[in-house]
Amino acid sequence: MSDRRDFLRTTGAAAAAIALASAPRRASAAPAYEDLDRFQSGASKELLLEAINAAKMGGASYADCRIARFRQNFVVTREQQIINVVDTDTLGCGVRALVDGCWGFAATRDLTRAAVTGAAREAVAIAKANRVARDRAITLAPTQAYPNATWKSAFTTDPFEVPLEQKVDLLLKANAEAMKVPKVKFVNSILFFVKQERQFASTEGSVIDQTFVRSWPLFTATAVADDFSDFQNRQGVEAAPMGRGFEYVLSADLPGNARKWAEQAAEKLTAKPVEVGKYDLVLHPSNLWLTIHESIGHPTELDRALGYEANYAGTSFIAPPDEKLGKLQYGKPLMNVQGDRSQEGALATVGYDDDGVKPDEFLIVKDGIFNDYQTTREQAPWLAEWYAKQGKPVRSHGCSYADSWASVAFQRMPNVSLLPANDEATWDDLIAGVDRGIAIIGDGSFSIDQQRYNAQFGGQVYYEIRGGKVAGMLKDVAYQIRTPDFWNSMDKLGGKASYELGGSFFDGKGQPGQVNAVSHGSPPARFRQVNVINTGRTS
């Protein structure tokens, strides 16, 4: 996952040297008037068909075209003042062509017939040029055609229709609540909204129109010791980013939670530093989502396992596939991990992926055993042998995604979630089974190696557990894991009622880098004898 700090740094008003000193970035702005009219009237669908026909005429055995509008809105505040209000808007067209087993891709901002068919011809030309370097021809797993499909994510109030005053008012109210707490000197809060309208057509006969809305309230309270000897942050990460609208922001209730978060920031100043050692851990879903993301989500991406991401994100300890599928003991039999793009309100949820595939729900880990990788149409055939053994058809799990009309689609993470126990077990039940341990709420610091073995995670608040009960707050806690050992130490899960979603807008992968928004659900879970370090060094 990319660093949240980087995002905060670039959206904050203090980011003085904006783009000038750094890279020219991809398009981030508003469409020309006539193009926008064409897009909004639906006339761009004709352009989709023109583009894929042009690719076909050029010799493509398969082609798809995406015309999409991407919008963002940020409202950034601190204490009782506004720091930044930003709107971005961009519209364009990307065409992908498969010629003689090689991909080509080209994109244009201009939504004219000449421009999109020109992009299609360019994509074909690039595919042909890449032929000299071809090792094996790309083949695509079959998919159904969806000739007139529409889909909309789970939002009721479009955040782009909500007046700015209402957004500002909500943030400043939350900030004011936090500032009432003694020692809390600073508050930063942000509302971040994304809207994507994506139209897709492919030579398989699909024409798909989808609308996505995502919302993320961010909140940080900072407490400072009177003598300036210490400071502590508490981020309100339980208000996770979601594939929902402004109604979600209201339900996340920043003003109602701000005081509690601020009080915990202040309490951290006097919390007991953790003693280094092995502890039983009870991890809240607001912490565990990120551990799932890093130690299950990433190593089960098939392109990583086969070496395609070695120069940046890395490879995977779950390789080669034929030695791991059906064999690797990821955890105890209580562990089941699902990949899907169907959970309502989750960030990676879609009707159809960027290959035009309707994603399915699949078990990545089944009864503790590694069972399947995340795949696209290009990748699913690589596992044909495994699927044949299972008596399953070769089909993509629908994990294709491009983060902009100007980006090429590749394999990205679906929602990857740890399924809850089939009982009513609660957070307190898990704690009751721990003699000496630590309960952790919220995600914090995170880092994992390039094959996803060794990871270290922090949190927002830590509580000591003694004799099955919470005994007070700790600070400076981080847990270090070796992925298979950690998941095999998990011995109890919360039940269905305790299941929650966490997630990120900024899962990074690929060169040049693309971001993916993804959610991870889980119940709270208990892990035995995990290595805990104290991060509060002074020299």
Added chain:
Amino acid sequence: MTPRSLYAIAPHLSRAECEAITKKVLGFSTADECRVTVNSGMRQNTRFAVNQISTAGDDYNASVNIRSVFGKKVASVSVNRLDDASLKAAVENSERIARLAPDDPELMPELPPQRYAEPIVWSDATASLEPEARAEAVRAVTEASRKAGLVSTGYLEAQAGSGAVANNRGLFAYSRSTATAYTTTVRTPDGTGSGWAGASDNDFRRINPAVLAERAIEKAKRSANPVAIEPGRYTVVLEPTAVANLVQLIVGSLNARNADEGRSFFSKAGGGNKIGEKVVDERVTLISDPLDPRVPANTFGGDGMPNTRVTWIENGVVRNLAYDRFWAQKSGKEPSFAGGTLRMEGGASSVEEMIASTERGILVTRFWYIRGVDPRTILFTGLTRDGTFLIENGKVTRPVKNLRYNESPIFMLNNLQMMGRPERVSASESGGPGQAIMVPAIKARDFNFTSTSDAI
């Protein structure tokens, strides 16, 4: 070869074009103050995996950001269409939102016209790095790797663009810049060894793909079948890339306001900040100088502030922190910022000398997945990657399994023992050019490794 985009606009907007655009936008503006920023350019990239090119593309963009102010109310809107109707709509949109915004009591007035030094960040060689030339640079690595029986992956990126900022007080600044980075990871076919090499520069002619290939291949071979060692405190010899991975983290903590507010390593117990205090070894000096020909940067920032030479740490003592205009005014200081360049002064020792003087230690090629743990001490965690070796009795004896550290560049620079000559390196995690950074290799004692990793 991959053709250039048929839809490529000019690779970047000229000074005259930027003047015309900003003039037009300022003409549409009815706000008390208006600032317009124009960025344009292209990103050219070629990616390879398993010894062959996997993707290649040229990516063009032009965008305009408009910031409108009424009294103390402010809002920004960005657009990527340069036609009159789109620009006018964007101006109106930013004014509409600004009127709705609450007052920003810290809003600073727009700057009057400024004087800027001529930047030295443009290279025609980088700006014209066509797909054919990139493919040739890729082949230098893939062919050498194939011959060596190894598997290479990598990424070459070259950026060329221009930036302009103007406001209704008459300020106008314009510059062109280029940046490029080439990184490669070469692995043994059995996955037991991995070596990395990389370089970043403004001028592609200063990057030698054959040298990178040689270095990554040698490291891949030498790193095969590593042994595990106990984590703990070790003497380390860090190659320049590894030093930059950590030293650049200090830049993120230089904010003077955070220091004065008590929420930074640079906060002083009892109040105030650490300017004037010695925080690291007296041989350490950190400077941002946009006119340093080895690590140049643009000579103005996003609000039109001149980007000038700043010494952050001199002989171990904090000399300056970064002041935005509001905090500078409040504190009676000059505004300053770390404008995309950093240089750490070095010494005269070679890496070989550092190794030869080490009884037992670890040689590190680079670090990875570096994330903050404790802002009070600039403590970060991360892992070694792609070439980690044991030093015994003055010699590199064998590859070791990768290690996780929990360490602060501040602690590390207090435990400094030897320094080499500064080199420009590629220190961004993503393989993009990142900021221009030049640091020496160093030897330091008591580096804190907290666990081992099986990852190769």
